[in-house]
Amino acid sequence: MPEKPTLDGLEDRWARVWEDEGTYAFDRSATREQVFSVDTPPPTVSGSLHVGHVFSYTHTDIVARFQRMRGKKVFYPMGWDDNGLPTERRVQNFYGVRCEPSLPYDPDFTPPEKPGKQQIPVSRKNFVELCETLTAEDEKAFEALWRRNGLSVDWSHGYQTIDARARAISQRAFLHNVERGQAYVSMAPTLWDVTFRTAVAQAELEDREHTGAWHRIAYHRGEPGDGGPNGASDDVFIETTRPELIPACVALIAHPDDERYQPLFGTTVRSPLFDVEVPVLAHPAAEMERGAGIAMCCTFGDLTDVAWWRELDLPNRTIINRDGRLLRDTPDWITSEAGRQRWEELAGATVHTAKERIVAMLQETGELVGDVRPVTRPVKFYEKGDKPLEIVSSRQWYIRNGGREAAGDHAGVRDEMLARGRELAWHPEYMRHRYEDWVRGLNGDWLVSRQRFFGVPVPVWYPLDGDGEVIPDKPLTPDDAALPVDPTTDVPPGYTAEQRDVPGGFTGDPDVLDTWATSSLTPQIAGLWSVDDDLFARVFPMDLRPQGHDIIRTWLFSTVLRSHLEHDSLPWAHAALSGWILDPDRKKMSKSKGNVVTPMGLLEEFGSDAVRYWAAGGRPGVDTAFDRGQMKVGRRLAMKLLNASKFILGVGVGDTQRSGAGPVDGDTQRSGAGPVDGDTQRSGAGPVDAGGEPDLSAVSAPLDRALLARLTEVVEKATAALDDYDYAVALEVTEQFFWFFCDDYLELVKSRAYGEFDEAGRDSARATLAAALRVLQRLFAPVLPFVAEEVWSWWQEGSVHLASWPDIHELATSAEADPQVLTVASDVIGGIRRAKSEQKLSIRTEVESLSVQAAPAALEALREALADVRAAGRVRDVELVVSSDGELVTTVGGPTA
RNA sequence: GGGCGCGUAGCUCAGCGGAAGAGCAACGGCCUUACAAGCCGUCGGUCGCAGGUUCGAAUCCUGCCGCGCCCA
Numbered sequence: 001m002p003e004k005p006t007l008d009g010l011e012d013r014w015a016r017v018w019e020d021e022g023t024y025a026f027d028r029s030a031t032r033e034q035v036f037s038v039d040t041p042p043p044t045v046s047g048s049l050h051v052g053h054v055f056s057y058t059h060t061d062i063v064a065r066f067q068r069m070r071g072k073k074v075f076y077p078m079g080w081d082d083n084g085l086p087t088e089r090r091v092q093n094f095y096g097v098r099c100e101p102s103l104p105y106d107p108d109f110t111p112p113e114k115p116g117k118q119q120i121p122v123s124r125k126n127f128v129e130l131c132e133t134l135t136a137e138d139e140k141a142f143e144a145l146w147r148r149n150g151l152s153v154d155w156s157h158g159y160q161t162i163d164a165r166a167r168a169i170s171q172r173a174f175l176h177n178v179e180r181g182q183a184y185v186s187m188a189p190t191l192w193d194v195t196f197r198t199a200v201a202q203a204e205l206e207d208r209e210h211t212g213a214w215h216r217i218a219y220h221r222g223e224p225g226d227g228g229p230n231g232a233s234d235d236v237f238i239e240t241t242r243p244e245l246i247p248a249c250v251a252l253i254a255h256p257d258d259e260r261y262q263p264l265f266g267t268t269v270r271s272p273l274f275d276v277e278v279p280v281l282a283h284p285a286a287e288m289e290r291g292a293g294i295a296m297c298c299t300f301g302d303l304t305d306v307a308w309w310r311e312l313d314l315p316n317r318t319i320i321n322r323d324g325r326l327l328r329d330t331p332d333w334i335t336s337e338a339g340r341q342r343w344e345e346l347a348g349a350t351v352h353t354a355k356e357r358i359v360a361m362l363q364e365t366g367e368l369v370g371d372v373r374p375v376t377r378p379v380k381f382y383e384k385g386d387k388p389l390e391i392v393s394s395r396q397w398y399i400r401n402g403g404r405e406a407a408g409d410h411a412g413v414r415d416e417m418l419a420r421g422r423e424l425a426w427h428p429e430y431m432r433h434r435y436e437d438w439v440r441g442l443n444g445d446w447l448v449s450r451q452r453f454f455g456v457p458v459p460v461w462y463p464l465d466g467d468g469e470v471i472p473d474k475p476l477t478p479d480d481a482a483l484p485v486d487p488t489t490d491v492p493p494g495y496t497a498e499q500r501d502v503p504g505g506f507t508g509d510p511d512v513l514d515t516w517a518t519s520s521l522t523p524q525i526a527g528l529w530s531v532d533d534d535l536f537a538r539v540f541p542m543d544l545r546p547q548g549h550d551i552i553r554t555w556l557f558s559t560v561l562r563s564h565l566e567h568d569s570l571p572w573a574h575a576a577l578s579g580w581i582l583d584p585d586r587k588k589m590s591k592s593k594g595n596v597v598t599p600m601g602l603l604e605e606f607g608s609d610a611v612r613y614w615a616a617g618g619r620p621g622v623d624t625a626f627d628r629g630q631m632k633v634g635r636r637l638a639m640k641l642l643n644a645s646k647f648i649l650g651v652g653v654g655d656t657q658r659s660g661a662g663p664v665d666g667d668t669q670r671s672g673a674g675p676v677d678g679d680t681q682r683s684g685a686g687p688v689d690a691g692g693e694p695d696l697s698a699v700s701a702p703l704d705r706a707l708l709a710r711l712t713e714v715v716e717k718a719t720a721a722l723d724d725y726d727y728a729v730a731l732e733v734t735e736q737f738f739w740f741f742c743d744d745y746l747e748l749v750k751s752r753a754y755g756e757f758d759e760a761g762r763d764s765a766r767a768t769l770a771a772a773l774r775v776l777q778r779l780f781a782p783v784l785p786f787v788a789e790e791v792w793s794w795w796q797e798g799s800v801h802l803a804s805w806p807d808i809h810e811l812a813t814s815a816e817a818d819p820q821v822l823t824v825a826s827d828v829i830g831g832i833r834r835a836k837s838e839q840k841l842s843i844r845t846e847v848e849s850l851s852v853q854a855a856p857a858a859l860e861a862l863r864e865a866l867a868d869v870r871a872a873g874r875v876r877d878v879e880l881v882v883s884s885d886g887e888l889v890t891t892v893g894g895p896t897a
Numbered sequence: 898g899g900g901c902g903c904g905u906a907g908c909u910c911a912g913c914g915g916a917a918g919a920g921c922a923a924c925g926g927c928c929u930u931a932c933a934a935g936c937c938g939u940c941g942g943u944c945g946c947a948g949g950u951u952c953g954a955a956u957c958c959u960g961c962c963g964c965g966c967c968c969a
Contacts, residue, residue: 005931207969378969433901434967441968549966580966617910617920622902623965625909629921632934639932647931732911736919743936747929830937836927837938843929 001649001794005642007607007635010786015147017789023799024152028535030073037542038064039523039572040153041555042079042161044086045138049145051626054599056578058615060546061151062727063576065782067543068152069805075539077157077526078146082135083166084515085196085384088454091131096120099127099453124453124488131454132162145600150608150785152801159525161518162456166525167484170518171459173566174399174448175477178460182565183399183448185472189299189306190447192392193382194324194351198451199396200382200389201514202403202444203554210379210388212241214291216369217362219252219269219278236269236280237369239291241377243362244326244355245298247274247334247343250314254294256282261294272367273358274339281312300391302380303443320390322451326354351390395472397449397458399517401561403442414439420560420570427576427725428621431549438553446558448517455512459485461492468503476506520558523571542572544725549577549621576725579623602631609784610634616731616783637735638787641780644742645773645791651753653694653770694770699813700760701752702864704768706822707745708811711737711772715806718779727783734779741772744826751871761867775806820861824888825869828852828862831890832873847875849893853883 018024038060043053068074092098096115103123111130112120122130139160146153159166177183190199221234238252249271254261264280271278285304286295297308299316308314317333319326330343342361346354362368379388402414417439426432449458460475476492478485487508491497499505523529523545527536541563547555556575563571602611606628613634618624699705714737721729746769751757753765774796781788781800792800828850836845850873852862859880862869870878883889 428902430901437900437968553967582965619910622910627909627921629909633920636932636934639934643932643935645931650931728911732919742931746931833937834939837925840926842927843937844927 001646005646005790007609007638007642007787010790011148011150011603011608014786014789015150018152018799018801019147019155021799023801024068024074024076024154026075026154026157027073028538030538032538034071034073035075035538035543036064036067036072037075037527037539037544037572038077039526039542039545039559040076040078041547042081042159042519042522043142044084045080045082045135045142049142049599050581051599051602052581054145054149054602054611055581055615055618055624056546056548057146057151058149058612059576059578059618059620059727060544061149061153062612062616062782063544063546063722063725065152065785065801066722066727066730066805068801069778069781069803071804074152074154075157075527075542076151076153077159078143078151078153078155079159079161079522079526080135080139080142081161081515081519082131082139083161083455083518085452087131087135087162088452091127091134091454092119094134095130097122097127097130099124128454135160135162145603148600148603148608150612152785157526161515161522161525162454164484165528165531166518166521167456169525169530170456170513170521171478171483171485172480172530173521173524173562174513174517175459175480177399177565178475178477180565181400183397185395185397185475187393187395187472189309189391190394190396191380191382191389192322192394193385193387194322194390195385195387196382196452197322199394199447199449200385201447201516202442203446203516203557204383205380205389206383207378208381209376211374211376212379214239214241214373214375215243215359215362216292217243217246217296218272218367218369220272221267221269236264236294237292238294238296240296240301241375242298242301242355243358243368244346244351245296245301245319246271246358247276247331247346248298248300248317248319249276249278249296250299250309250317251278251297251312252280252294253283253286253297253308253312254280255286255288256284258286258288258293273342273361273365274334275336276333276339281308283308283312299393302391306391316393318393320351320392322392322394324387324390325350396447397511397513398445399448399561399565401442401446401557402439403444403446414442416564417557417561420564423570424560424572425574427574431552431575431577431621434549434552435557438557446514446561448514449509449511450514451510452512455515456484456518457486457488458509458511458513459483459487460509461487461495461506462509464501464503464505464507466503468501470507475509516554516558519555520562522559523563524566540571541567541569544574544576545572546576546578549579552577574725577621579618579621582623582625606631606635607638607786609638609787612783612785613637613731616727619728620726634784637738638784640738640742641777641784641787641791644738644746645777645794647746648769648773649795651766651769653753653766653773694767694774696767696771696811696813698760698763698767699771701764701768701868702818702821702861703745703748703825703868704764705813705815705817706819707741707768708771708813709817709819710822711741711775712808712811715775715779715808715811719805722782730779731783734776738776738780740826741776744829745772745822747872748825748829748865748868752868756871757867771811775810778803778806818861818864820858821864824854824858824862825865827888828869828890829872832875832892835890835892844874847873847892849877849879850875851879851881851891851893853881853887853889853891855888856882858888 064074064076093115095111096119097111098119098121100121100123103121105123105125109122109126174183193200216237216239218235218237221236236252252269261280265282268277268279270276285307297305297314299309299318300306317331319331321327326346326349328348330340334340334343346357349357359368382389400413402412402417405412405414418436421432421435421439459478462470462472462475465471479493488510492506495506501507523540523542527539529536545556559571563569610631614627614630617630699708714733717733718730749765752761753769755762777788777792778800785801788800832847832850833843836843859882862880866878
């Protein structure tokens with residue numbers, strides 16, 4: 001025990017010891033019942049860490065540490081999500097390169113010291129190598145931070161979502177889905193981001209307010225003309241915000257009940273400018289009050305168009321390319337001479353330019369009627385993009401998730417997913433609604449293919465027919481042993497490399513899987529499904545998935561789905577949803593302001609325990625303000641634990657404990673882990689209490705018994721809270737007790753513990769202090785692992801993190817406790833302090849006379865602790881008066897300075 | 898527009914049917930043989946608003962208002 005205890009340096013010292021001793025190593029001989037397994041969120045390795053990471057990962061660590069102390073073998077791996085668009089973009093910016101798949105691999109390529117203004121094109125393989133180089137650097141920094149933060153992760157169970165093992169598992173699970181018909185390829189209208197040039201899934205959408213304008217436009221009845229107006233009285237007016245889609249129009253649609261348009265149903269009209277004949281149709285999705293009440297259905301302006309196109313069996317007249325520009329060639333459905341000439345002016349234009357030109361043409365022909373009226377309306381965006389999504393037709397892979405089942409379809413995947421949601425234990429419980437809303441609101445299957453370069457390749461090839469055309473519905477799949485594969489370089493079974501991309505040969509699927517298609521398998525990847533099935537059986541289904549509430553619709557949902565499809569089970573029993581971190585002024589931290597706080601800086605300034613303390617104060621699921629004040633409080637608490645431990649041990653409690661304790665092996669029995677000897681204990685096999693339990697037979701003072709009784713309640717509450725994943729309540733009750741213990745109980749028993757009274761009283765106090773300290777150090781261990789380990793090491797053998805969680809039986813005394821002894825003594829000492837403070841006297845000042853009025857029972861209780869109260873308050877004479885109203889009143893008389 | 902959550906002391910938040918709480922801040926003290934980066938004490942609130950249920954409502958119900966998130 002150091003002379004002057006300090007928090008400085010504890011992190012480095014104990015982190016090294018834990019690493020050397022393998023304190024958190026997973027014991028893979030444990031059976032599933034003995035294991036507590038965590039599906040740790042793999043952080044996205046595409047930049048720097050955020051205080052939010054520290055916040056939520058600390059919550060999980062507290063739970064893991066608690067379960068470990070309860071005797072569970074904790075499977076707590078760490079993964080890195082280095083697969084996907086964020087990494088791809090970061091590599092582009094960091095090295096100043098871009099992926100150009102047509103280039104050959106350059107084994108000698110080295111990126112420039114500083115990225116230039118022009119991005120250097122590199123081959124796909126070079127690009128992927130740079131991704132791996134950069135993420136490896138980031139991952140080192142992440143691991144250093146997590147160790148400093150005190151996460152009790154077993155670092156030997158790491159993974160990367162882009163590593164070969166994860167790729168193989170991801171591809172294997174996908175191929176299983178294909179075999180079972182749960183995954184399929186389909187040519188369909190797809191939401192498309194023109195900037196990233198990739199398809200986008202429903203889960204990645206967000207609505208944003210976008211400014212547009214209503215254009216009132218004339219469609220014509222009667223005979224075909226030259227594209228200009230004829231017989232204006234016969235015109236049908238529609239209102240649209242997207243006049244550039246007139247060439248893609250396939251029908252006009254109104255509500256079947258709309259009397260204005262009923263006469264037109266079944267007839268045709270001709271489009272302005274292009275003179276293309278389209279039918280007028282009825283569909284209930286047309287909104288009578290919106291615009292003119294009749295809508296232009298184009299392929300494809302929005303998802304309603306897709307629904308109409310599908311349900312009314314309309315032709316596909318797509319005019320927008322995947323680059324966001326209009327087709328170069330004139331579409332064959334535009335036949336009029338004027339129409340074809342007008343297309344010439346539009347060919348290859350961006351959507352934006354095309355709109356301007358078409359509006360100008362409409363003004364010229366007089367087919368644009370009235371004023372253009374600005375409007376702001378929600379438009380779908382890719383969450384990472386900044387241009388509105390287009391809808392293009394493309395061939396994509398989908399996994400069935402129930403989203404295509406009609407609302408009334410029962411016993412389908414949708415219902416099964418809803419049942420899984422009810423089966424899962426949610427913390428907090430109300431987060432379940434987010435999941436249910438999402439499942440109910442699904443409107444299509446999960447689109448899993450992405451037109452990107454860096455990711456897990458879609459592991460299939462397609463045969464080519466005699467003309468070199470792809471035969472999409474007969475994909476070629478690899479042998480399981482060959483996984484992972486890259487179809488752009490590997491060859492399918494039964495083919496040779498020379499047959500690539502030649503008629504009668506094959507072609508590789510160029511796409512990669514959505515990152516969620518891999519992330520949705522983190523329990524399988526971490527648990528080594530299909531790689532080490534013995535391990536997998538010991539950890540799966542897992543116990544806990546901790547994650548943010550913002551990704552319930554993506555990560556949580558997709559993980560439940562994949563597990564349901566592959567294993568017919570939930571992936572875990574519990575889901576714990578953590579809240580967000582907010583700036584002190586409840587706003588987002590802004591990098592431009594430079595007020596972003598780096599986690600490592602905080603850990604260094606306040607100490608890791610203090611930062612963890614702040615994190616532990618955030619209730620499960622509740623958004624929490626970033627609060628340096630709470631970190632200061634946490635640091636003070638850690639200091640207090642140091643000082644209180646030093647004081648108690650300095651009084652001599654260790655002697656009492658060792659002399660009286662005798663051999664105790666209750667804890668190792670409780671852990672139930674099988675044969676335990678010294679060596680396996682040291683290597684982390686189970687809870688160890690080498691110091692043994694204090695002997696409570698010496699506890700004779702009523703005040704001491706009351707203290708232990710109150711601590712028993714604390715243990716019960718903290719344990720129940722942690723069992724329910726509520727680390728915040730556990731900390732709160734522990735902390736509250738601890739301050740009371742220091743401020744009142746320690747002050748009360750100081751003199752007696754020093755041995756200023758009789759020997760029995762002294763031994764009683766020392767035994768109580770030892771028992772209480774031993775419990776408190778362990779109660780704090782999950783939240784404050786460094787300082788708890790430090791103070792534990794002063795007098796106990798082994799790691800506090802492998803000690804058994806406090807049990808109420810440790811605190812049982814032979815005689816019944818009267819809690820009032822403690823409360824009355826505490827109240828009276830408080831009264832004395834108040835009197836001294838009001839008279840601005842030193843706390844050491846002697847009190848000549850003390851008068852206590854109280855109910856008879858309270859006075860009786862006070863008598864039991866009177867010697868302690870008098871010593872603590874420096875009271876000479878005491879008078880106890882039975883009070884008529886039962887209220888406790890302390891009167892301090894004649895203190896002499 | 899729908900779902901969910903939240904409006905309690907200057908700030909951050911507990912409490913969620915039985916006398917309004919904690920910490921921080923503010924203010925006033927105390928060198929007290931564990932801790933002055935400490936300790937003691939004091940001040941501070943129509944529990945968002947309006948109804949209702951109840952012997953009793955911050956707590957349950959209804960409706961508003963405001964904030965946030967998720968989804969249309």
